[in-house]
Each structure stands twice: as structure tokens, then as C-alpha cells.
Amino acid sequence: MYHVPHTVDKHKCWTCKLEIDSFVENDTLLGEHIYHVYNTGGHCRYLADRYTNREEEIMLILGKERYRKGTVAFPETMETCDALDTDTRQLMTCVLGQYTGLLKRGWNESKALSTMSRVVGQLLEKHRYTYNGMINTLYMDDRGDDVRFVSTLAHIIFRDGTVNWGRVASLTSFGAAVCQYLKDEGRDNCVEAVGEEISAYLVTHHKDWLVKHNSWNGFVEFFSVAETESRSRNIIATLVGLAGIGAAMTLLAM
Numbered sequence: 267m268y269h270v271p272h273t274v275d276k277h278k279c280w281t282c283k284l285e286i287d288s289f290v291e292n293d294t295l296l297g298e299h300i301y302h303v304y305n306t307g308g309h310c311r312y313l314a315d316r317y318t319n320r321e322e323e324i325m326l327i328l329g330k331e332r333y334r335k336g337t338v339a340f341p342e343t344m345e346t347c348d349a350l351d352t353d354t355r356q357l358m359t360c361v362l363g364q365y366t367g368l369l370k371r372g373w374n375e376s377k378a379l380s381t382m383s384r385v386v387g388q389l390l391e392k393h394r395y396t397y398n399g400m401i402n403t404l405y406m407d408d409r410g411d412d413v414r415f416v417s418t419l420a421h422i423i424f425r426d427g428t429v430n431w432g433r434v435a436s437l438t439s440f441g442a443a444v445c446q447y448l449k450d451e452g453r454d455n456c457v458e459a460v461g462e463e464i465s466a467y468l469v470t471h472h473k474d475w476l477v478k479h480n481s482w483n484g485f486v487e488f489f490s491v492a493e494t495e496s497r498s499r500n501i502i503a504t505l506v507g508l509a510g511i512g513a514a515m516t517l518l519a520m
Contacts, residue, residue, distance in 0.1 A: 282310035300324055301331040307471050309421065321466045322351055325473065350481050351469050353378070357482060358438070358461035361386060365442045366449045366457055378482035382438060385489050389439040397443040411456050413448075416441060416463040421471075429475045431488045437464060 276287035277295060286298045303310045304324060317324050361382050363369030371383075390397060404415060420437055441464050448456040468476065480487070 279310060279312060281312040282308065284310070297327060297331045300327050304328050304470065305332065307427070309471070319462075321470050324470065325351070350473060350476060351465075353482055354469050354476075355462070355465040357382060358441070358465040359458060361438060362442055362445045362457055362461045365390075366445050366454075368449065368454060368457055376482075377486045381486045381489050382435070385435050386439045386442050389435065390443060394443075397440060398447075400440065401443060401447055411453065411459070413444070413456055413459045413463055416444065416460055417467050420464065420467040424471070429472050431479075431485050434468070434485070435489070437467075 276285060278285045279299060282303060284299065284302055286295070286302060289298070299310070300313060302308075303313060305328065313324065357376075357378055360369060360375070360379050364371055364379075364383060365386060409415065419440065423433055423437055441460050445457045445460050448454070448460070476482075476484075
């Protein structure tokens, strides 16, 4: 961030254009920057680049700032958030790894993993042509091992502020379709990276929502076996019917 000329304490970020002023005791530029960006579900390329593969540090700073400002009970919630980070990364790694055959299924897998695998499998079986059509618009052969477009697409899917388990399942299913394509092209090393992109997006931008909705236990409850068909009926429409998704696909391919 840089100091805005002719002001007392106003600072502005070059990338996200956030302006901060009216500092009080114990405020820091970094803490205020992270708080004002991520507390509202925003995104800053500078912070993302600075903390590449270290999203948990951003969340730790955000948690401390929320606690300092009296908006959240820091000591009790941070343990839950740390566990959620780990659970989310493990879930995505296992779901995508098992779907592509790079990981074998275990006899004692969690309910979240078995439920997510079932939902993703059903979605891809019923709507394979739709997902493959979306992949074809991305010209992935020209992207090498760069899978950051997955995070970009995630931002587009959730950009209207609506978060629900259907959209989470849609994003994961798209990730599974991407991973299968990459594996078929001999790029097995990219599968784990796709899982990292999805999990990092979820725990960075929607952690509060996940915690509020009972984390992945809430996902299991939402997609109980008896409710899977009714819950899944409109998921694919959610993914491909969002305003601007077609245009976004074109932009991602450029």
C-alpha cells in the first residue's frame, strides 16, 4: 500500500484499490488491509501473491483482527477454523484423487468423503457433456500446468454473494472433470493442484459460511441418500445458468 499524498494517514492498495484511513492504536497496514478485504469476502491480488500457498496465515491474521475489533471470539473459533482448513484440503485431495483413480478408496473413509464422492459421481454421470463442453472452452492444452483458472471460475460462480451446498458440489464436480481431463493428458501432477485451488478458495472466502452451516457435516446432512435426487436437480443449472458464466468462460480462454 502507498500513502495518499496530502492526507494525514490515508493509504491505498495499488491492486485492489482499497483505501484505509482513520487509524487507531494497534492498527497495522497489513492487518487493516487483510481485514477490510477478506472480512467482506473480497479479493486482493497483492495479498494472494504475497501469501501463495500460505492462506492459513491470512486467515490467522483475519481472525486476530476480528477478535481485536470485537467481532468474533478468537480463541474458541480459531481451533475450529484450523480443523476446517485441514478437513477441506483433505476432502478435496481425496475426492479428486479417487475420482481420477490416483488414490484408492479406503474402507473407513469419512461420511463427508463418501457423500461428496457420491454426489460428484452422479452429477458427472448425468451432465458429463455439459462439463466437458465447459472444459473445451478453456483451451487447457495451452495452459500448461497452470490451474489458477479454477479459482477464477469459483469467484464467478459465487460472485452474486449466494453460497449453498449445491454450488459447492458444482464447483467440486467441475474440478473433478478438469482433473480427469488432465490425467488423461498425462498431467497427473496437476490433480492435487486443482484440489488446492478449490479448497483455498472455499476456506479463504466462505469459511464463516461453512462454519455456520456445520462444516462438512452440514454437507452430509444436506445430501442425505434419500434427498440426493431432489437436492441435485438444479445444481447443474446453478453452474451453467449464472449470469455471465458463458462470457466468463470466454475470458478465461483468452
